[in-house]
Amino acid sequence: MPVWLLFCLNTLNGQSSFEFYGDEVAPGSKRHWTVSIEHEKDTLLVPVTVFHGTKSGPVLGITAGVHGYEYAPILAGQQLIDRIDPKKMSGTVILVQVANMGSFLGRSPYINPQDGKNLNRSFPGDEHGTITERVAHFISTEVIAKSTHFIDMHSGDAPEDLVAYVGYYQNDDKPQASETCRSMAMATGFEYIVEFRTTGKDYLKPGQSSLYCSAEAFKRNIPAMDFECGRLGLVEPHLVKKIVTGVERIMLSLKMTPGEVVETTGQVFFPVRSYVESEHDGIFYSLKKAGDYVSKGTHLGYVTDFFGNHLQEVYAPESGVILLIIGTPPINRGESLVGIGVID
Ligand SMILES: [Zn+2]
Numbered sequence: 001m002p003v004w005l006l007f008c009l010n011t012l013n014g015q016s017s018f019e020f021y022g023d024e025v026a027p028g029s030k031r032h033w034t035v036s037i038e039h040e041k042d043t044l045l046v047p048v049t050v051f052h053g054t055k056s057g058p059v060l061g062i063t064a065g066v067h068g069y070e071y072a073p074i075l076a077g078q079q080l081i082d083r084i085d086p087k088k089m090s091g092t093v094i095l096v097q098v099a100n101m102g103s104f105l106g107r108s109p110y111i112n113p114q115d116g117k118n119l120n121r122s123f124p125g126d127e128h129g130t131i132t133e134r135v136a137h138f139i140s141t142e143v144i145a146k147s148t149h150f151i152d153m154h155s156g157d158a159p160e161d162l163v164a165y166v167g168y169y170q171n172d173d174k175p176q177a178s179e180t181c182r183s184m185a186m187a188t189g190f191e192y193i194v195e196f197r198t199t200g201k202d203y204l205k206p207g208q209s210s211l212y213c214s215a216e217a218f219k220r221n222i223p224a225m226d227f228e229c230g231r232l233g234l235v236e237p238h239l240v241k242k243i244v245t246g247v248e249r250i251m252l253s254l255k256m257t258p259g260e261v262v263e264t265t266g267q268v269f270f271p272v273r274s275y276v277e278s279e280h281d282g283i284f285y286s287l288k289k290a291g292d293y294v295s296k297g298t299h300l301g302y303v304t305d306f307f308g309n310h311l312q313e314v315y316a317p318e319s320g321v322i323l324l325i326i327g328t329p330p331i332n333r334g335e336s337l338v339g340i341g342v343i344d
Helices: 003-010 071-083 101-105 131-146 175-187 213-219 237-253
Strands: 018-020 023-025 029-039 042-052 055-064 090-096 149-154 160-162 165-170 192-197 224-228 268-270 273-277 282-286 299-304 310-315 320-326 336-342
Touching: 018 042, 023 029, 023 042, 029 131, 042 101, 042 131, 055 071, 055 131, 055 237, 071 090, 071 149, 071 237, 090 131, 131 213, 149 175, 149 213, 149 237, 165 175, 165 213, 175 192, 175 224, 175 237, 192 320, 213 224, 268 320, 268 336, 282 320, 299 320, 299 336
Parallel strands: 055 090, 055 149, 149 224, 165 192, 192 268
Antiparallel strands: 018 023, 029 042, 042 090, 160 320, 165 224, 273 336, 282 299, 299 310, 320 336
């Protein structure tokens, strides 16, 4: 094929092909990758879809399944395969379908059973580390580093009853990125928005590990946010749809897709969250649900030993909305029983 013809095929409206992991995606098309991460006897496959629009624009990195037992975001990613149309899109979407396949196929909340590590505490990762650290390194260098905007999609994990919210990064040293983060979070149309106030936090300082997937993006001055939507490891169609719609609304607000942005009114911002930890190993009895409004001092539940004796009564430390409450019986000393979005 003559070089000029190749050039014509690979450019459309001045848009070049997008390079990903040693290969190319032509303008107006999508491609799937299955990236193999290996360490000694461990292998982990990371499915990635890249959608490349016909016009230039933002590069939106999205991860699902950083926690493999959080199913609503993973199924939202599956729906986005057909919902995102690269022929009608500006810019590029890099969508990691299941970041932590060990956790997903192993049906393991939080951790990858291959090495016992939590991927969302392993960033920026290590190309010479354990299997989970290598996955974090792959996402940091191949997905986050290529992105202009970034979304990490989570839900309540297996034991977590959670009300849907989005969280965005705020840092006084990064005013411009913080403002874009806030705009992205608001564009989702979610009612509840948590502000991750990170000014002075160690994990964003040079030389420190970023720990969290989206923090790695924000540390690089890439506007980043999290979805938290879905609960208890359940697949509830209205919550899967809420994530899909949220992503589509962000793409609209970034002008990656055509259309009018409809602003949402009445969004509630939580700059402060308040947690209660369990003081014991035992059985937790929850008396409330995620999304309940509670006033300071409300009885939220109690912890017993294995003979029914009450060890700890749990009361709301502040007034606000229960964002997360443990919804299954097992509880370990030091774990959060409840997280409240504080309302003044
Ligand atoms: Zn998670």
